[in-house]
Amino acid sequence: MTAAVDVAAGTGPGATGTLHVTKGHGTQNDFVLLDDRDGRLDLSAALVRALADRRAGVGGDGVIRLVGTQHVAEGAHLLQTAPDARWFMDYRNADGSVAEMCGNGVRVFALYLDRLGLWDDGDELAVGTRAGVMRVRRVAVPQDVTDGAWFAFDIGRWHLPGGAAAQSAGFDAEVTVAGLDVARPALSVDVGNPHSVLALPDTAVLDAADLVTAPRVEPVPPYGTNVELVVPLGESVVDGSLTGRLRMRVHERGVGETRSCGTGAVAAAMAVRTWAGPGAPDVWLVDVPGGTVRVTALADSRAELAGPAVLVGEMDVDVTALLGA
Numbered sequence: 614m615t616a617a618v619d620v621a622a623g624t625g626p627g628a629t630g631t632l633h634v635t636k637g638h639g640t641q642n643d644f645v646l647l648d649d650r651d652g653r654l655d656l657s658a659a660l661v662r663a664l665a666d667r668r669a670g671v672g673g674d675g676v677i678r679l680v681g682t683q684h685v686a687e688g689a690h691l692l693q694t695a696p697d698a699r700w701f702m703d704y705r706n707a708d709g710s711v712a713e714m715c716g717n718g719v720r721v722f723a724l725y726l727d728r729l730g731l732w733d734d735g736d737e738l739a740v741g742t743r744a745g746v747m748r749v750r751r752v753a754v755p756q757d758v759t760d761g762a763w764f765a766f767d768i769g770r771w772h773l774p775g776g777a778a779a780q781s782a783g784f785d786a787e788v789t790v791a792g793l794d795v796a797r798p799a800l801s802v803d804v805g806n807p808h809s810v811l812a813l814p815d816t817a818v819l820d821a822a823d824l825v826t827a828p829r830v831e832p833v834p835p836y837g838t839n840v841e842l843v844v845p846l847g848e849s850v851v852d853g854s855l856t857g858r859l860r861m862r863v864h865e866r867g868v869g870e871t872r873s874c875g876t877g878a879v880a881a882a883m884a885v886r887t888w889a890g891p892g893a894p895d896v897w898l899v900d901v902p903g904g905t906v907r908v909t910a911l912a913d914s915r916a917e918l919a920g921p922a923v924l925v926g927e928m929d930v931d932v933t934a935l936l937g938a
């Protein structure tokens with residue numbers, strides 16, 4: 614079913630009609646999904662905020678619009694190199710801002726396309742995003758993890774914006790987190806979107822962090838950043854591979870504290886791997902408040918993200934009531 618808002622009236626105050634939405638999550642990073650495959654909806658920041666509102670709306674950390682790739686500005690470029698990327702994930706944070714990428718969102722989007730009968734290219738599904746094309750496939754659930762359907766994809770190249778200097782120092786920024794006493798060194802990691810990762814000594818300190826208050830990052834990142842707090846938990850053999858394990862909490866740009874962040878898990882694992890130096894595991898299980906995801910370092914500074922995706926239900930939203938509240 615496609616969106617049925619009165620598009621002539623726009624999607625700001627005064628919009629009318631109903632909007633059919635689906636609610637889903639990946640390790641409890643939750644999203645409101647809209648089917649706008651024909652690209653008729655001009656999704657306003659006001660509508661995103663209203664849908665994401667946990668009291669007066671549907672509730673979510675973000676809103677994901679499914680749109681035909683040919684209908685978005687980035688589409689022509691994406692389709693030139695990946696003509697099979699027919700569907701684009703237009704990702705918005707709960708505050709209405711546009712984000713380049715959402716790792717948990719890609720998996721939930723893939724399940725949504727499957728549910729709509731739009732995953733029609735066999736084993737692999739090409740998803741267009743502002744950070745490039747993600748090729749999603751189904752994978753087995755790792756040993757000792759209980760969630761249902763798992764999906765994996767190569768998230769592309771990650772890099773340290775601070776370059777070789779940041780790599781050898783292990784940090785290029787300082788982050789002050791409420792509830793923790795001092796400013797701590799952090800490493801900036803770009804995974805298509807910006808992240809700042811800081812290590813904490815143990816899980817008691819991690820639990821003491823107040824992430825209701827936005828962490829202060831110096832120097833101030835020009836486009837904002839997502840902040841990940843991590844505690845390395847050691848290494849063991851999982852499914853035959855030496856695997857590192859981390860606990861992570863995250864404060865997301867445009868949202869606040871969330872129960873998981875896929876790109877954040879990649880940034881955290883790659884930061885810890887950088888700090889550990891040669892011999893560090895390629896595979897990392899990242900425990901977040903909402904579950905566990907797996908990050909695998911690939912050749913050529915690429916990384917794979919794997920984790921669960923769940924769709925929990927659908928509803929028709931009265932747009933006038935939503936925006937009028």
Ligand SMILES: N[C@@H](CCC[C@H](N)C(=O)O)C(=O)O
Pocket residue numbers: 642675706711712713714715716717718806807839865866867868873874875876877
């Ligand atoms: N939760 C997402 C990331 C969503 C975007 C982020 N808040 C940003 O603004 O960069 C994930 O799973 O990666």
